[in-house]
Amino acid sequence: xxxxxxxxxxxxxxxxxxxxxxxxxxxxxxxxxxxxxxxxxxxxxxxxxxxxxxxxxxxxxxxxxxxxxxxxxxxxxxxxxxxxxxxxxxxxxxxxxxxxxxxxxxxxxxxxxxxxxxxxx
Amino acid sequence: xxxxxxxxxxxxxxxxxxxxxxxxxxxxxxxxxxxxxxxxxxxxxxxxxxxxxxxxxxxxxxxxxxxxxxxxxxxxxxxxxxxxxxxxxxxxxxxxxxxxxxxxxxx
Numbered sequence: 001x002x003x004x005x006x007x008x009x010x011x012x013x014x015x016x017x018x019x020x021x022x023x024x025x026x027x028x029x030x031x032x033x034x035x036x037x038x039x040x041x042x043x044x045x046x047x048x049x050x051x052x053x054x055x056x057x058x059x060x061x062x063x064x065x066x067x068x069x070x071x072x073x074x075x076x077x078x079x080x081x082x083x084x085x086x087x088x089x090x091x092x093x094x095x096x097x098x099x100x101x102x103x104x105x106x107x108x109x110x111x112x113x114x115x116x117x118x119x120x121x
Numbered sequence: 122x123x124x125x126x127x128x129x130x131x132x133x134x135x136x137x138x139x140x141x142x143x144x145x146x147x148x149x150x151x152x153x154x155x156x157x158x159x160x161x162x163x164x165x166x167x168x169x170x171x172x173x174x175x176x177x178x179x180x181x182x183x184x185x186x187x188x189x190x191x192x193x194x195x196x197x198x199x200x201x202x203x204x205x206x207x208x209x210x211x212x213x214x215x216x217x218x219x220x221x222x223x224x225x226x227x228x
Binding site for chain 1: 174
């Protein structure tokens with residue numbers, strides 16, 4: 001079955017860049033929207049943005065100036081970079097597939113397990 | 122950005138109870154709404170898309186309704202595995218926005 005797996009450092013220093021990769025297995029990365037969603041400790045979910053397999057991107061305006069999401073179709077991966085991080089960026093970061101469900105709209109149907117990132121010196 | 126407001130923020134109920142969670146959008150979003158269940162330490166799980174379409178494999182005790190600005194998620198008879206946090210999310214336009222969550226606890 002389709003699986004997503006996040007990877008990257010669990011600790012990032014303030015003002016540096018957070019970099020995460022999501023590896024897709026069990027399916028091609030083509031023809032879907034690949035998203036990042038984060039969840040600060042004890043809080044709710046925040047959509048960060050997506051990359052389409054073709055490279056089209058869409059970011060949350062609240063993070064747009066600091067975020068880059070890219071896709072590597074040859075390795076079936078997509079990545080998140082968030083620069084100039086602060087303690088407010090401490091969160092569990094999830095990658096998720098978003099697709100059109102026939103006759104049932106769009107939805108995040110597959111999620112990674114999440115990876116915890118702490119911003120601290 | 123469209124704001125999504127869930128109520129209540131937390132809810133205590135017993136096994137077998139019928140519970141309803143409400144999600145209100147700050148503007149009309151047609152039926153472009155999903156519901157997700159999240160258990161501690163786990164990723165969210167899709168329950169319902171397009172306001173009322175039950176995802177394959179999700180028990181039929183879950184149902185969703187609504188359109189425009191007001192939506193509900195109903196669990197007809199709570200089971201022990203249903204105690205979790207529930208989130209709505211609008212996908213009418215970008216940025217996608219989630220409700221703040223409703224934590225369903227055992228009474």
